[in-house]
Amino acid sequence: MSARSVGLPSRVPAPGLPERVTIWEVGARDGLQNESGVVDVGVKLEFLDRLADAGLGVLEATSFVHPKWVPQLADAEQLLAGLRRRDGVSYPVLVPNERGLDRALAAGVEHIAIFGSATETFAKRNLNRTLDEQFAMFEPVAGRARAEGLDVRGYVSMCFGDPWEGSVDPAQVVSVGKRLLDLGCSQLSLGDTIGVATPGQVEVLLAGFTEAGVDLGRIAVHFHDTYGQALSNTLASLRCGVSTVDSSAGGLGGCPYAESATGNLATEDLVWMLDGLGVQHGVDLAALAATSAWMAGQLGRPSPSRVVRALTG
Template sequence: MIAVDYGTTPLPNLPGHVTICEVGPRDGLQNESTVVPVEIKAEFVARLVDAGHRVVETTSFVHPKWVPQLADAEELLSQVERVSGVRYPVLVPNEHGLERALARDVRDIAIFASATETFAQRNLNRSIEQSLEMFAPVIARARAAGIGVRGYLSMCFGDPWEGEVSRQQVVRIATQLLDAGCTELSLGDTIGVATPGQVDALLRDLFEVGVSADQIAVHFHDTYGQALTNTFVALQRGITTIDASAGGLGGCPYAGSATGNLATEDLVWHLHGLGIDTGIDLQKLVETSAWLVGYMGRTCLARTVAALT
């Protein structure tokens, strides 16, 4: 089915343009048990760019023992034809990962921190403070090389082992990451438990300590069906960078209750209906996700894909 234009109805006090950080090739695929061939991954990235994406998180330099799906990072980067004006961030866990990224002329990296001690131990095998110490030289070296550094902060709203997460703790770690030199901070609802009031309160707390809206991105999982609602609250607070995954792919290999990411197609439908520009061709994006999940033998989680195919 071809996407029908049902018109737009803007609402006041919302941004006119939103940048979608497409995390499908990395976060979307990392938890898949069936390894996707590198040629398919390269085509996936190319199709996302052709659909209008200008930020596509491409892969990760984490050790293949921990995420076998991404063991082909170097090969994938050699196959991806980089388009001018498009950013292709790569997740790096430490200085060794940064060296691998530098060797491939990566211009944007991401690091992955935790707002809770339990997840820091399970995901990074070190405490929060130890992980921040590990990231400090990575951030410094990357910035010295003119590379943008996105800081992911996971478990910002709830943790499967610790329950509710203190906003004060999230703010403390977030400001430490920004002070260390991160150029952007992505607030992660890793297990999808956040509700609109929590999102609004955390953003308000961050703004009160001097963090600006243009330094923040939001990363919602849709476990309880709240991702779009939470996104809307973030938009009302002036956030203009939203993470999403084509087809709703994704999860977290270290948190079993983390289901799929916010589906990019559902986000685009939502934003376009509000008259918010994304630069993305929804029909091309739908065709891309339908192609990929078809190849993988999966049912697509994005409702917009189901409606338009």
């Protein structure tokens, strides 16, 4: 029997998992911003349309980072103007500062995300701020956004390892995360930016947030698959009570801070696992895999997702 004829995995529900998981799809933003070339805005719009057709309810669409730093997303306004918005689908955008928020508000955005660092070195390299100074930059962004009725998500990078500092103290991650939540973020996404985490680390960090009084319903996880650990780390997170998982259709994206990084957790690989565990998510796997195969064709290379290759190869 071929992989294509299998279609879906056998369902064997496991105890202690969420009944339903929200998939926060980041392919159009986190995935495409790592491309060496600029993808045509028409392709991006079709990509987002196809992802919505496949049943994904959260599509992180683009970023209002200065085009000098992320030229791949310099078309943010054009993309949002051409977006065919769907009822029941949210389209968050990444916003680095007040100027980015101005652009987001002008574009009619309803959901934004700010991105901080759990380490001193990455804060300086990525934000040109110290670990403490980054919060002075985020405070007016989050405050103004909430005053305008926008939902605000917080990202924390380098939660498990930093290429310059090595292992990261979980207590430091919890401290940074709590400060972002205190600024008004409704949700916190914990990022394994260089893909070095293992399930034990994940459990320890999530326990730290629980001990600090943070409801894990407000926590999302964002794993990179550099060392092949993204799915196992995700399963560990679900067992701890997390029910929002970031992923990228077809495994789009890469990590510029580690050689041979294979990018984000592929949404199809996540969906296959969730289907096998009997966890609801609302995504049509066949439609999603076809979308990722189509996008891989647009980019001129095979999809790194094993599930995409199995179902469409």
